[in-house]
Amino acid sequence: MQLKDGSFRGGALNVAARLCGRAHAGEVLVSGATCRLASRLAGLHYSDRGRVRLKNIPERIHIHQVYSELDARPPNR
Numbered sequence: 001m002q003l004k005d006g007s008f009r010g011g012a013l014n015v016a017a018r019l020c021g022r023a024h025a026g027e028v029l030v031s032g033a034t035c036r037l038a039s040r041l042a043g044l045h046y047s048d049r050g051r052v053r054l055k056n057i058p059e060r061i062h063i064h065q066v067y068s069e070l071d072a073r074p075p076n077r
Contacts, residue, residue: 015061018054022063032062043069 019029030038035046046064053060 011057015054015057018057019063022052022054028066029063030066032064035064035066038066045069 015031019031023029029049030046038044039046045067047067049063049065051060051062
């Protein structure tokens with residue numbers, strides 16, 4: 001949600017921030033919901049990383065690593 005002052009707040013933004021903090025250098029992590037929405041984009045692939053707990057998020061979140069077809073296979077972590 002965008003506030004009157006132009007800043008953003010909300011659950012999706014909180015999840016995105018937590019995933020950014022969890023990702024290693026050069027790694028892109030997305031939630032299961034984002035993966036489902038973006039799954040038809042050409043050139044992107046997703047590696048299932050399982051369900052994780054994120055700070056201040058009450059339920060476990062299913063996450064995926066995103067990589068392009070130009071990348072080698074995603075690293076095993």
